Amino acid sequence: MSVITLQSPVTVLYGVSESRAKLLEKLDIFTVDDLVRHYPRGYENRGMVKNVCELSPGEVSSCILEISSPVKSTRISSKAGRAMTVQKVTAHDETGSVALTFFNQEFLKNTLVTGRKFRFYGMVSGSFLNPQMTSPAYEPYYPGAELDDLVPVYPLTAGITCKMLSKLVKQALEYYKNIESLPKDIISEYGLMGLYDALSNIHFPDDAEKMKDARRRLAFEELLEFQLKLRALKNRNATGRAYKFSVPDMNEFYGSLEYELTGAQKATIDSILYDMTRCGEGVPCDLSRFTQPMRRLVQGDVGSGKTIVAAAAVYLCCKNGAQASLMVPTEILAEQHYASLLPLMEQHRIATALLTGSTKAAEKKKILEALRDGKIDFIIGTHALIEDKVVFANPGLAITDEQHRFGVRQRDKLSGKTALAEDGKSVLPHMLVMSATPIPRTLAMILYGDLDISIIDELPPGRQKVDTFAVGESMRERIYKFTEKLVGEGRQAYIVCPLAQETETSDEAYENGLKSAAEYCEQLKREVFPDLSLDFVHGKMKPAEKDKIMKKFSEGNTDILVSTTVIEVGVNVPNAALMVVENAERFGLSQLHQLRGRVGRGSHKSYCVLMSPVIKGQQAKGDSPSEKRFRIMCENSSGFKIAEYDLELRGPGDFFGRRQHGELEFKIADLAADMKLVEDTKKLADIITKNKQKEKSK
Numbered sequence: 245m246s247v248i249t250l251q252s253p254v255t256v257l258y259g260v261s262e263s264r265a266k267l268l269e270k271l272d273i274f275t276v277d278d279l280v281r282h283y284p285r286g287y288e289n290r291g292m293v294k295n296v297c298e299l300s301p302g303e304v305s306s307c308i309l310e311i312s313s314p315v316k317s318t319r320i321s322s323k324a325g326r327a328m329t330v331q332k333v334t335a336h337d338e339t340g341s342v343a344l345t346f347f348n349q350e351f352l353k354n355t356l357v358t359g360r361k362f363r364f365y366g367m368v369s370g371s372f373l374n375p376q377m378t379s380p381a382y383e384p385y386y387p388g389a390e391l392d393d394l395v396p397v398y399p400l401t402a403g404i405t406c407k408m409l410s411k412l413v414k415q416a417l418e419y420y421k422n423i424e425s426l427p428k429d430i431i432s433e434y435g436l437m438g439l440y441d442a443l444s445n446i447h448f449p450d451d452a453e454k455m456k457d458a459r460r461r462l463a464f465e466e467l468l469e470f471q472l473k474l475r476a477l478k479n480r481n482a483t484g485r486a487y488k489f490s491v492p493d494m495n496e497f498y499g500s501l502e503y504e505l506t507g508a509q510k511a512t513i514d515s516i517l518y519d520m521t522r523c524g525e526g527v528p529c530d531l532s533r534f535t536q537p538m539r540r541l542v543q544g545d546v547g548s549g550k551t552i553v554a555a556a557a558v559y560l561c562c563k564n565g566a567q568a569s570l571m572v573p574t575e576i577l578a579e580q581h582y583a584s585l586l587p588l589m590e591q592h593r594i595a596t597a598l599l600t601g602s603t604k605a606a607e608k609k610k611i612l613e614a615l616r617d618g619k620i621d622f623i624i625g626t627h628a629l630i631e632d633k634v635v636f637a638n639p640g641l642a643i644t645d646e647q648h649r650f651g652v653r654q655r656d657k658l659s660g661k662t663a664l665a666e667d668g669k670s671v672l673p674h675m676l677v678m679s680a681t682p683i684p685r686t687l688a689m690i691l692y693g694d695l696d697i698s699i700i701d702e703l704p705p706g707r708q709k710v711d712t713f714a715v716g717e718s719m720r721e722r723i724y725k726f727t728e729k730l731v732g733e734g735r736q737a738y739i740v741c742p743l744a745q746e747t748e749t750s751d752e753a754y755e756n757g758l759k760s761a762a763e764y765c766e767q768l769k770r771e772v773f774p775d776l777s778l779d780f781v782h783g784k785m786k787p788a789e790k791d792k793i794m795k796k797f798s799e800g801n802t803d804i805l806v807s808t809t810v811i812e813v814g815v816n817v818p819n820a821a822l823m824v825v826e827n828a829e830r831f832g833l834s835q836l837h838q839l840r841g842r843v844g845r846g847s848h849k850s851y852c853v854l855m856s857p858v859i860k861g862q863q864a865k866g867d868s869p870s871e872k873r874f875r876i877m878c879e880n881s882s883g884f885k886i887a888e889y890d891l892e893l894r895g896p897g898d899f900f901g902r903r904q905h906g907e908l909e910f911k912i913a914d915l916a917a918d919m920k921l922v923e924d925t926k927k928l929a930d931i932i933t934k935n936k937q938k939e940k941s942k
């Protein structure tokens with residue numbers, strides 16, 4: 245028999261067949277360790293037992309009841325015509341009785357036997373006098389039964405239940421009894437719980453206090469790992485090497501642009517040129533061929549002109565005879581970049597290609613060959629660029645746009661595509677990442693500790709401010725009229741409505757989200773805009789489907805785009821002049837700013853309307869946090885300014901929490917609640933890293 249380790253596949257556990265393992269994979273659970281690190285998203289407080297006379301409909305409650313009479317099972321056919329069975333049974337305590345209903349669980353007649361007691365937990369329905377529960381959880385209750393007060397609730401997928409996961413986790417925890425992942429002195433210095441205790445208590449807490457300690461220990465570990473990973477990245481950078489380019493005639497490039505660069509764009513380009521050439525004003529060029537690779541993050545508000553900054557870096561790289569790549573998160577964005585950069589690149593004889601998931605096989609084959617032969621200088625594409633098949637002859641620069649949509653791993657996969665220099669050793673490309681998510685500098689330093697940071701905090705001149713209004717329900721009719729008028733003038737509009745309910749499994753979210761956006765869109769079509777063309781898009785849609793709808797909109801074939809979640813990042817539809825955000829109170833400041841950034845991209849006067857039931861009159865005059873946010877939006881247009889307010893108002897946790905941050909998906913750490921842990925682990929990571937380096941150099 246082979247030894248079971250934490251890295252063994254889950255199939256080593258009792259009760260995990262190949263088919264169940266396939267289901268678990270959907271939850272990103274592959275190994276025993278993945279399973280144990282699949283933390284509950286909350287707990288059912290089943291320990292708070294109520295008497296029947298205390299139950300009130302609409303509340304989730306726990307009660308201990310004795311079965312009053314045998315289970316009655318009847319056969320019915322469901323609406324869809326499918327045959328099903330219903331089990332009804334009554335149970336009571338000293339204060340009253342509850343009618344219980346289950347579906348398709350005929351075996352219950354052997355379980356819920358008259359006279360036996362169970363702890364039931366679930367939503368109470370019916371009335372105060374005749375309480376009911378439908379499909380409650382039930383656990384046998386008898387003297388000495390050890391029922392957990394806090395029962396874990398897990399993120400699930402179809403075919404996997406919380407009960408199943410609990411059982412498996414209990415089994416898997418056995419392997420952790422003698423394991424500790426942190427050094428003893430760190431555990432004692434920071435007063436942390438041991439690993440086994442922490443894992444046991446995060447899944448099956450003895451009490452709320454223990455659960456908190458468990459969470460703290462696991463968050464500490466997660467943050468420390470994160471910080472160490474960042475430093476390792478930075479170090480790898482220090483040891484790798486990239487081409488040291490020479491400075492071409494940049495004036496030729498600047499001269500080919502239709503506009504003057506802003507000061508912030510120029511300064512950013514200068515930093516990039518310096519990173520890649522190691523020479524600048526007053527710094528003599530050293531002509532040895534290699535230097536350490538650039539690892540630079542460019543943060544710039546939407547519309548601040550990051551693309552052209554990237555193009556300058558591409559120009560430098562390609563004029564030195566090396567290849568550049570630009571990776572973006574969606575096909576439509578790739579196509580837009582390709583269309584806007586191609587003329588410029590052609591002018592400078594830089595051979596440019598586009599590679600996405602929908603590039604035809606024959607075309608793709610040609611591109612891959614040309615790339616390998618060095619015949620393509622610059623390639624723009626989606627995730628397709630990080631496939632192993634994509635091989636560069638001589639990669640000099642790897643750019644990731646809208647990097648918050650990618651994980652560290654994807655970003656590094658692109659910049660990890662190396663070349664062999666003449667000396668037979670590998671050369672890394674320089675790395676440039678661009679993000680339209682303004683983050684205050686202090687936080688950026690923690691989060692992007694492995695990168696140098698440039699900030700473009702200036703918009704090109706002549707940009708029109710997007711007029712922003714926050715309005716209440718009473719303005720709805722007028723907003724619709726206004727929308728109609730703008731569309732009548734040839735413009736396009738976005739209407740964003742947040743998901744009414746966030747559900748757990750992604751399938752459900754998909755269906756619900758689809759339904760709400762689709763329904764709302766249908767309703768608008770029917771009742772409000774019968775003569776306009778409307779479409780809807782939803783965050784959980786398949787990328788290809790989403791791209792299709794976005795493309796139709798960007799080509800001007802849809803008047804109004806209804807969307808449930810944040811509209812595709814970075815998409816440029818200059819003709820869109822109105823952004824209406826429904827239930828704007830559900831969005832954070834930075835999100836609202838991102839949404840607003842979708843309009844005001846062309847020469848047309850643009851508007852953003854924040855609608856919210858929180859606003860009682862016509863305008864946001866109240867003191868509620870939402871109304872304060874709305875006023876900040878109406879009064880400010882700089883993303884960095886808004887990010888600072890956001891941080892101030894909500895604290896760092898929410899600030900990041902609601903945003904999609906590939907690299908910030910912590911399983912348990914919460915950057916708001918755990919800011920102290922963030923700082924502690926940052927210091928600790930610095931010490932550990934330094935000690936390691938000292939040891940190495942000995």
Ligand code: ADP
Nearest residue numbers: 503504505506544546547548549550551552704
């Ligand atoms: P983002 O930073 O959001 O990626 P883009 O690079 O897409 O912004 O630029 C937005 C628009 O601004 C583009 O149409 C671009 O041509 C234009 N632009 C960029 N820089 C300048 C500038 N210095 N002056 C005028 N227009 C500019």
Ligand code: MG
Nearest residue numbers: 550551645814
């Ligand atoms: Mg952009």
